[in-house]
Amino acid sequence: MKKTFVLFVLFVLPVVAYLFFATGVNNFGKLPVLQENVSNISTIDSGKTFTDKISILVFLGDNVSDKKGLIFNLNQKIYKRFAEFTDFQFVVLVTPSQEKVIEDLKYEIGKLTDTDKWNFVTASPSQIQTLYSSLGTKEGLSKDYGTSLVFIIDKEVNLRGRTDDEDEGVKYGFDATSVAELTNKMIDDVRIILAEYRLALKKNNATRVK
Numbered sequence: 001m002k003k004t005f006v007l008f009v010l011f012v013l014p015v016v017a018y019l020f021f022a023t024g025v026n027n028f029g030k031l032p033v034l035q036e037n038v039s040n041i042s043t044i045d046s047g048k049t050f051t052d053k054i055s056i057l058v059f060l061g062d063n064v065s066d067k068k069g070l071i072f073n074l075n076q077k078i079y080k081r082f083a084e085f086t087d088f089q090f091v092v093l094v095t096p097s098q099e100k101v102i103e104d105l106k107y108e109i110g111k112l113t114d115t116d117k118w119n120f121v122t123a124s125p126s127q128i129q130t131l132y133s134s135l136g137t138k139e140g141l142s143k144d145y146g147t148s149l150v151f152i153i154d155k156e157v158n159l160r161g162r163t164d165d166e167d168e169g170v171k172y173g174f175d176a177t178s179v180a181e182l183t184n185k186m187i188d189d190v191r192i193i194l195a196e197y198r199l200a201l202k203k204n205n206a207t208r209v210k
Contacts, residue, residue, distance in 0.1 A: 031152070031192045034172055035159040039134035041091055044123045054088050054193055055153040058176070059132060061145030062095035062125070064102060070148055070176035071105065072112075077182040080113055082190055087155070087197070089117045093128050095145060135159050137172040149173030152189060160193055 041057075042049045056078060060067050074090070082088050094102055102120045109115050123131075128145045136159070141147055151173045152160045165171035165185075174186040 030196060031154075031160045031189055032163045033154070033158045034161045034163070034170065035134070035136040036156075037134070038153055038157050038159050039131045040157055041121060041131070044093075044127050044131065045121045048091065048119055048121060050091070050153050050155075050157045052087065052155050053153075054085070054155060054190075054197070056090045056190075057151040057153050058090065058092040059128060059141060059145065059147045059149075060092055060094045060098065061128060061141065061147075062097050063144040063146055064094055064098045064105060067146060067148070068105060068108075070150075071109070073179055073182060074150065074176050075109055075113060075118075077179065078186060078190065079118070081187065082194065083114065083117050085194060088194070089119055091153075092118065092120045093123050093131065093145075094120060095125060095128070096122050098122075135172065138170075139172075147173075148175050148177045150176045150186075152193060154193060155197065160189070162189070 038050070040050050041055075042051075056074070058071070058074070060071075071092075079090060092102075099122060106115055106118065106120065109118060125145050129141065132141050132147075135151060137149075139147070139149070149172070154160050159172065161173070162171035162185075163169075171185075174189075175181045
């Protein structure tokens, strides 16, 4: 009996532990696709693209002044943490009337961090609405074509989010006015999608070596 127990500990438990952690890594390493084929930002600005980038999409519309707080929240909690990744970017949509306000905002952000991966894109209200509609979310834009929700767009131009969020069930975006939500949820999800692509890259490199 003692010999059987020792054999179990030496051989069976390690296999069980491996399977458990392997399953956990697989689940952790995938952030659900909520909407495929999101409209690409290149349809609005030919110099910008979602393709081959992990993008944080923000809608400020034509009332940037009232939404400065969420931009600073995002800068401190998300941008500074992940800006070192070459394929990471922020894309912020505003209407043409906000260009001067945006220049002032970029100057203020620049006092705190490098702004190279902050991309402010000017678009008409109809262009903003078209892009937002392609996300397939349940909530609409406000009358100023903005929202406090921000979204994760993957390299294949799909919307990523949660299908089993403890508060919302399906979670399309993150409330950037809430530091707690950015800290407790969005940081984790950005980490997951970055890890997913790093793992895929390592597998591809390993295959090529073989």
